[in-house]
Amino acid sequence: MNFDEIIPRAGTGSLKYDFGPERLGRDDLLPMWVADMDFAVPDCVREALLRTVDHRIYGYTETKEDYARSVIGWIERRSGYTFPKEALVKTPGVVFAIGMAVQAFTDPGDVVLIQNPVYYPFREVIEDNGRRAVSSDLVLKENHYEIDFEDLERVIREQKVRLMLLCSPHNPVGRVWERWELERIAELAERYDFLVVSDEIHSDFIADGHTHTIFASLSEQVAERTITCTAPTKTFNLAGLQISNIFITDRTLRRLFIKRLDAAGYSQANTFGVFACKAAYDEGEAWYREMWRYVQDNQAYFREFVARELPQLRVVRSEGTYLLWVDFRALGLSEKELQRLLTDGAHLWLDSGAIFGSCGRGFQRFNVACPRSILRQALEQLKEAVQGLSPAADR
Numbered sequence: 001m002n003f004d005e006i007i008p009r010a011g012t013g014s015l016k017y018d019f020g021p022e023r024l025g026r027d028d029l030l031p032m033w034v035a036d037m038d039f040a041v042p043d044c045v046r047e048a049l050l051r052t053v054d055h056r057i058y059g060y061t062e063t064k065e066d067y068a069r070s071v072i073g074w075i076e077r078r079s080g081y082t083f084p085k086e087a088l089v090k091t092p093g094v095v096f097a098i099g100m101a102v103q104a105f106t107d108p109g110d111v112v113l114i115q116n117p118v119y120y121p122f123r124e125v126i127e128d129n130g131r132r133a134v135s136s137d138l139v140l141k142e143n144h145y146e147i148d149f150e151d152l153e154r155v156i157r158e159q160k161v162r163l164m165l166l167c168s169p170h171n172p173v174g175r176v177w178e179r180w181e182l183e184r185i186a187e188l189a190e191r192y193d194f195l196v197v198s199d200e201i202h203s204d205f206i207a208d209g210h211t212h213t214i215f216a217s218l219s220e221q222v223a224e225r226t227i228t229c230t231a232p233t234k235t236f237n238l239a240g241l242q243i244s245n246i247f248i249t250d251r252t253l254r255r256l257f258i259k260r261l262d263a264a265g266y267s268q269a270n271t272f273g274v275f276a277c278k279a280a281y282d283e284g285e286a287w288y289r290e291m292w293r294y295v296q297d298n299q300a301y302f303r304e305f306v307a308r309e310l311p312q313l314r315v316v317r318s319e320g321t322y323l324l325w326v327d328f329r330a331l332g333l334s335e336k337e338l339q340r341l342l343t344d345g346a347h348l349w350l351d352s353g354a355i356f357g358s359c360g361r362g363f364q365r366f367n368v369a370c371p372r373s374i375l376r377q378a379l380e381q382l383k384e385a386v387q388g389l390s391p392a393a394d395r
């Protein structure tokens with residue numbers, strides 16, 4: 001396992017590396033945006049894929065109990081919670097599953113609750129399905145984000161929320177929700193009778209000293225109003241294989257969800273995704289532990305570099321995910337000036353905070369799941385650009 005290895009990705013059809021010209025009209029930016037990693041997958045995954053390739057027939061593939069056992073076993077080893085195997089439904093992605101849940105459990109015009117700044121496809125998928133996305137924004141306090149429960153309850157009550165999309169852990173702000181916070185959300189869900197889609201795709205990335213609580217694990221009643229989204233794709237860098245595992249404990253909800261999948265014409269999962277997922281969960285644990293140590297060290301490196309060289313920036317405290325959320329507001333730049341600084345000045349391709357909701361303005365999201373030398377280069381480029389900034393009066 002050599003996470004320092006640089007594997008060139010340009011020219012591989014990589015969304016992260018190859019689409020600067022189409023998306024930004026330029027090809028000179030070091031990409032640290034979309035959430036996949038620049039690491040090779042574990043050998044067990046590669047070998048499983050090679051076995052599948054070598055078979056030479058790629059027909060429809062279905063899973064049996066051993067697949068469910070692998071997925072459930074992985075989650076159980078991480079969290080101590082055991083999902084019932086009949087609750088498992090495979091989908092080709094978590095965002096796809098969220099779209100299906102929105103269609104299955106709400107009607108056009110209904111309100112779906114989000115917590116900005118949040119992974120922007122949440123809003124898109126709600127609105128593309130003709131529903132209304134309403135946010136109770138998270139609040140930045142002492143360099144970490146909190147839920148304003150008074151505001152959350154007000155929004156739920158006034159807007160008649162039908163469904164909540166919970167991002168747990170939260171992308172991009174890196175919160176790992178504490179049990180008491182999840183319990184308060186669960187109480188609100190019970191009191192105001194709405195369902196919760198808990199997107200737990202980042203739950204294998206929990207910083208030392210924090211604990212991920214599976215929302216559905218809070219109680220049987222909570223599980224019955226929860227759709228839990230999991231996937232091996234972030235953890236093992238398999239996003240292109242399009243496989244995710246959704247748990248819906250309540251039989252009626254599960255039936256409604258599967259009906260939407262049927263209506264969308266989705267039946268069997270991608271063959272390669274299924275075998276890669278099983279191999280990763282059965283045999284990938286040692287790789288996972290090393291990868292996550294490496295990424296946490298990257299995060300520490302990033303924080304120390306910024307504290308030392310770029311004290312105008314503030315890295316929001318991260319409790320989970322391999323993303324970092326960085327506050328550029330002290331530079332006093334407009335959104336346009338900030339973009340110019342990052343592209344023309346630093347030659348970086350980041351995710352601009354504003355796309356996660358208007359409260360994300362002035363922030364940028366960095367993906368630090370890359371070899372340290374790439375991270376170092378990105379930070380040096382950023383330092384040079386920020387140090388070259390002219391005083392505000394000249395801009």
Ligand SMILES: Cc1ncc(COP(=O)(O)O)c(C=O)c1O
Pocket residue numbers: 035092093094095096119167171199201202231233239243244
């Ligand atoms: C919170 C969250 N959900 C879902 C996804 C994407 O999942 P998928 O590729 O399975 O749709 C991401 C990817 O960055 C994410 O951060």
